[in-house]
Amino acid sequence: MEIAATSTVTVAPQLRRYSPAFSRTIGSLPSLRFNLSRRNFSAGSPTLRVSAGSISAFAADKISPESFLDKRESGVLHFVKYHGLGNDFILVDNRDSSEPKITQEQAVKLCDRNFGVGADGVIFAMPGINGTDYTMRIFNSDGSEPEMCGNGVRCFARFIAEIENLQGKHSFTIHTGAGLIIPEIQDDGQVKVDMGEPILRAEDVPTRLAGNKGESVVAAELVVDGVSWNVTCVSMGNPHCITFGTTGGQNLRVDDLKLSEIGPKFEHHEMFPARTNTEFVEVLSRSHLKMRVWERGAGATLACGTGACALVVAAVLEGRTDRKCTVDLPGGPLEIEWKEEDNHIYMTGPADLVFYGSALLSL
Numbered sequence: 001m002e003i004a005a006t007s008t009v010t011v012a013p014q015l016r017r018y019s020p021a022f023s024r025t026i027g028s029l030p031s032l033r034f035n036l037s038r039r040n041f042s043a044g045s046p047t048l049r050v051s052a053g054s055i056s057a058f059a060a061d062k063i064s065p066e067s068f069l070d071k072r073e074s075g076v077l078h079f080v081k082y083h084g085l086g087n088d089f090i091l092v093d094n095r096d097s098s099e100p101k102i103t104q105e106q107a108v109k110l111c112d113r114n115f116g117v118g119a120d121g122v123i124f125a126m127p128g129i130n131g132t133d134y135t136m137r138i139f140n141s142d143g144s145e146p147e148m149c150g151n152g153v154r155c156f157a158r159f160i161a162e163i164e165n166l167q168g169k170h171s172f173t174i175h176t177g178a179g180l181i182i183p184e185i186q187d188d189g190q191v192k193v194d195m196g197e198p199i200l201r202a203e204d205v206p207t208r209l210a211g212n213k214g215e216s217v218v219a220a221e222l223v224v225d226g227v228s229w230n231v232t233c234v235s236m237g238n239p240h241c242i243t244f245g246t247t248g249g250q251n252l253r254v255d256d257l258k259l260s261e262i263g264p265k266f267e268h269h270e271m272f273p274a275r276t277n278t279e280f281v282e283v284l285s286r287s288h289l290k291m292r293v294w295e296r297g298a299g300a301t302l303a304c305g306t307g308a309c310a311l312v313v314a315a316v317l318e319g320r321t322d323r324k325c326t327v328d329l330p331g332g333p334l335e336i337e338w339k340e341e342d343n344h345i346y347m348t349g350p351a352d353l354v355f356y357g358s359a360l361l362s363l
């Protein structure tokens with residue numbers, strides 16, 4: 001299968017003032033051709049396009065985000081790139097079908113940071129089921145399909161507001177592999193998400209580690225590459241293994257971790273039959289945590305929303321923090337609260353549009 005991708009990129013509104021409109025050819029391979037061009041939608045302003053090494057300038061036409069996404073050429077995938085604290089996604093308007101518009105193999109190519117658009121995953125906005133407004137599906141950058149994505153669902157909410165032309169405060173009911181998720185866009189543009197209840201039963205996480213606190217795995221020993229780590233296992237629909245350090249060791253200093261060495265060993269550990277996301281956490285205070293993440297199917301990312309939720313649950317279960325915490329991720333902070341009243345976890349953070357693009361998909 002071949003993807004030829006041509007990306008027309010529109011600078012996000014907040015960047016328009018600072019980013020000169022430009023375009024460039026960023027790569028060309030037999031299996032994946034990718035042209036990137038950036039357009040400035042401000043009427044009348046000049047836009048540059050670089051094609052096959054040459055640069056030409058043309059006046060911006062009357063394109064708007066809406067008309068761009070409305071295009072329906074066959075074999076062309078229109079998308080919008082978003083990020084939540086640097087955890088970045090290609091968002092696809094899939095509201096007219098319950099089948100993803102691209103395959104998992106195509107998603108892998110689009111996510112490639114050298115030969116594709118570059119992203120941690122592809123997210124599809126699909127028709128709702130069971131009475132929900134929408135369904136969200138996601139492919140990781142390795143093509144696998146996770147049940148949920150916390151940063152992704154904030155991006156999803158902003159994407160829906162963009163394509164439905166909604167302003168101000170709005171909430172949506174979204175069907176995901178983790179059940180019902182409810183994001184609400186706030187007046188300041190941040191998105192607060194009701195992430196539902198954590199799943200703690202070992203078998204459901206899933207982990208083969210034996211439950212040591214009822215059926216949950218809390219501060220249990222996991223030997224990874226000959227080193228004994230203290231881990232707590234939590235599912236937010238997708239599996240997470242949270243560690244605050246090695247058994248009997250000092251508190252972790254996450255900046256010192258060799259994440260790309262240790263991360264894959266947790267991800268593929270035999271104790272995690274569905275693989276796992278892993279959060280390495282440093283406790284700064286009872287309401288402030290710092291973490292680095294190795295994601296299942298995506299590797300080291302700048303942020304993980306489900307991971308931030310899972311680690312607050314783990315920190316509370318291990319008696320390390322209160323239920324409301326700021327979690328510092330490499331890409332910035334998230335506010336997380338595990339409410340006692342309803343047992344739900346609430347996550348608040350940003351989601352930002354980066355650019356509009358289109359990819360030519362050919363078999």
Ligand SMILES: N[C@@H](CCC[C@H](N)C(=O)O)C(=O)O
Binds near residue numbers: 295306
């Ligand atoms: N970055 C996401 C999680 C994406 C899915 C994850 N890689 C998995 O396979 O479970 C988030 O923000 O939650």
